[in-house]
Amino acid sequence: xxxxxxxxxxAGGHSPLATMMTPPTRLLRVAAILYTSCSFSAVTAFSPATxxxxxxxxxxxxxxxxxxxxxxxETQRMDSNSRYLISVGMxxxxxxxxxxxxxxxxxxxxxxxxLDECLxxxxxRPIMFQFDPASRLIWKHWRGTVLAETWTSAARxxxxxxxxxxxxxxxxxxxxxxxxxxxxxxxxLAVTTFTLTFFVNEAYSCWRKxxxxxxxxxxxxxxxxxTLAGSAKRxxxxxxxxxxxxETTSRYTPQSRKILMIxxxxxxxxxILSYASFTRSHRxxxxxxxxxQCISRGLMTEKEHSILIxxxxxxxLRHNEVLMWVFRMAIDARxxxxxxxxxGFEQNVLLRIQQIRGCGNYMESIxxxxxxxxxxxxxxxxxxxxxxxxxxxxxxxGISVQMGVVGTIFLTMTYGGLIDxxxxxxxxxxxxxxxxxxxIRVDTLIAEVNAGSRRWMFGLDDMPISLxxxxxxxxxxxxxxxxxxxxxxxxxxxIEAEKETEVGLTQQPSTDEEELQDEQQTLQEEFExxxxxxxxxxxxxxxxxxxxxxxxCTIGPDGVEECKSIEENYYDDTIEQPPNGVFDQYLExxxxxxxxxxxxxxxxxxxxxxxx
Numbered sequence: 001x002x003x004x005x006x007x008x009x010x011a012g013g014h015s016p017l018a019t020m021m022t023p024p025t026r027l028l029r030v031a032a033i034l035y036t037s038c039s040f041s042a043v044t045a046f047s048p049a050t051x052x053x054x055x056x057x058x059x060x061x062x063x064x065x066x067x068x069x070x071x072x073x074e075t076q077r078m079d080s081n082s083r084y085l086i087s088v089g090m091x092x093x094x095x096x097x098x099x100x101x102x103x104x105x106x107x108x109x110x111x112x113x114x115l116d117e118c119l120x121x122x123x124x125r126p127i128m129f130q131f132d133p134a135s136r137l138i139w140k141h142w143r144g145t146v147l148a149e150t151w152t153s154a155a156r157x158x159x160x161x162x163x164x165x166x167x168x169x170x171x172x173x174x175x176x177x178x179x180x181x182x183x184x185x186x187x188x189l190a191v192t193t194f195t196l197t198f199f200v201n202e203a204y205s206c207w208r209k210x211x212x213x214x215x216x217x218x219x220x221x222x223x224x225x226x227t228l229a230g231s232a233k234r235x236x237x238x239x240x241x242x243x244x245x246x247e248t249t250s251r252y253t254p255q256s257r258k259i260l261m262i263x264x265x266x267x268x269x270x271x272i273l274s275y276a277s278f279t280r281s282h283r284x285x286x287x288x289x290x291x292x293q294c295i296s297r298g299l300m301t302e303k304e305h306s307i308l309i310x311x312x313x314x315x316x317l318r319h320n321e322v323l324m325w326v327f328r329m330a331i332d333a334r335x336x337x338x339x340x341x342x343x344g345f346e347q348n349v350l351l352r353i354q355q356i357r358g359c360g361n362y363m364e365s366i367x368x369x370x371x372x373x374x375x376x377x378x379x380x381x382x383x384x385x386x387x388x389x390x391x392x393x394x395x396x397x398g399i400s401v402q403m404g405v406v407g408t409i410f411l412t413m414t415y416g417g418l419i420d421x422x423x424x425x426x427x428x429x430x431x432x433x434x435x436x437x438x439x440i441r442v443d444t445l446i447a448e449v450n451a452g453s454r455r456w457m458f459g460l461d462d463m464p465i466s467l468x469x470x471x472x473x474x475x476x477x478x479x480x481x482x483x484x485x486x487x488x489x490x491x492x493x494x495i496e497a498e499k500e501t502e503v504g505l506t507q508q509p510s511t512d513e514e515e516l517q518d519e520q521q522t523l524q525e526e527f528e529x530x531x532x533x534x535x536x537x538x539x540x541x542x543x544x545x546x547x548x549x550x551x552x553c554t555i556g557p558d559g560v561e562e563c564k565s566i567e568e569n570y571y572d573d574t575i576e577q578p579p580n581g582v583f584d585q586y587l588e589x590x591x592x593x594x595x596x597x598x599x600x601x602x603x604x605x606x607x608x609x610x611x612x
Contacts, residue, residue, distance in 0.1 A: 123444035144437030146417030154412040161391035161408040178396035185393040192382040203425035210428040217359040222452040224352040229456040232256035249462035256338045264453040271449040273319035279429040284586045
């Protein structure tokens with residue numbers, strides 16, 4: 001149009017097109033600028049959650065990222081010598097990293113770091129971040145908050161709001177085009193608020209179901225361990241033994257104790273393989289390298305490994321086979337006489353196994369069908385629209401630039417924060433979120449099951465009342481019958497005074513320096529234990545500072561064992577967490593190792609073109 005009007009003017013006339021189209025052209029130009037800016041914002045800043053810190057994993061058209069080794073094998077066909085090199089060279093971790101620099105992270109290092117946490121019996125961290133309900137302390141946190149997740153999107157939207165303001169200042173006639181737009185935006189805001197509220201509620205329900213299933217699975221495994229520990233055959237003390245003695249207790253037979261220990265290891269193996277199937281952070285354990293490393297780290301034997309990898313069951317479902325081992329071993333142990341019970345015992349064990357199976361399969365179904373895409377897409381579009389259209393509504397209504405920018409930032413943080421929170425609820429284990437904060441910590445769940453696999457067996461190591469005493473039902477049981485209402489303070493004081501009198505008549509007060517030091521040391525230990533027990537968090541399965549000392553013990557240069565407690569770090573959210581991108585890191589390192597192995601094969605055969 002400018003060119004046409006210019007040519008007409010130069011020719012000595014007036015262009016009708018220029019005369020008729022000048023005012024509408026300005027409006028069209030402003031509309032085009034606004035449309036282009038809205039489209040750019042929709043692409044770059046429409047998703048406040050994903051555009052800030054919720055980085056998503058790269059995927060192909062099917063939504064699955066191909067491992068590099070598969071891409072490499074698709075581009076080049078290996079001959080028999082290459083296959084032999086891979087099968088032999090990668091069968092041992094040392095051969096796989098022969099030419100790798102010592103300081104370089106290898107796939108074996110990643111697997112070992114995962115197994116280090118999977119073999120713990122006390123968790124380093126709680127299942128999720130623990131916070132103090134005081135408002136002052138809540139405001140002090142930054143990591144994992146809405147402010148930390150949406151500030152970049154809020155900054156971009158503030159720039160967009162400033163752009164809209166200057167466009168309206170440059171083209172003031174365009175403001176009339178948006179008369180009444182605030183009513184449309186108000187209706188859109190009401191629909192967005194209503195829809196987003198339900199979306200957050202449904203997403204939280206998904207997160208809550210996953211957490212409940214994790215603990216239902218843990219409870220089922222504990223129930224199974226408790227049932228088997230209570231049914232294991234025991235050695236009873238002789239009838240002539242003194243029941244008052246602490247040493248006179250019934251204990252497991254050597255055979256039943258060995259069976260309980262094997263079943264406890266199977267339970268731990270089942271739990272670890274289950275979460276390796278549910279989560280990407282532990283998925284490297286299901287790879288051939290991970291399964292081999294489980295042998296060297298004491299999770300399974302060579303025979304068990306061979307059975308698992310040669311089974312017709314999928315690699316992500318191998319935990320079901322281990323569960324069947326537990327079931328069959330309990331039945332066979334009862335037939336062999338190592339477990340006591342009739343047909344009801346088998347029925348009880350079957351119900352426990354079915355409960356565990358149901359929790360595992362339900363978890364798989366939830367992770368595969370979290371939310372229909374259309375629902376999530378609709379909520380995302382609504383949130384994006386109100387964030388982008390708010391500056392247009394605000395400045396066309398005469399709001400100042402300061403209030404318009406502040407309102408845009410506030411709206412982006414609130415509605416964008418809610419949609420971001422919903423997405424995190426829909427991914428409780430952060431399988432798709434790379435650098436998110438506060439997921440459900442799988443290492444904590446595994447450590448709790450590890451502790452529970454032995455808790456019930458250790459809890460019944462010694463039974464105070466023997467079977468012989470119960471069968472006789474005579475005076476031996478009178479020692480264990482105490483008053484229902486307990487003993488009053490006065491009666492307890494009289495009994496204590498009588499004991500002290502008897503002890504004073506038989507023993508003289510000790511004046512030995514070593515005995516006094518021993519008494520002081522005992523009092524000091526009791527005081528420290530009291531402090532640790534009172535400081536333990538509610539519902540904790542272990543006492544920080546008391547039960548976890550043996551988890552981080554090292555031998556010092558002087559040969560003395562030095563132990564470090566995790567009590568101080570239990571509620572500290574500033575400590576760096578293990579990276580959530582272990583899955584991608586493992587694939588990249590594994591790809592490099594396979595490429596190095598193929599290049600060594602090419603050099604050994606004298607080929608001039610290395611593998612690419």
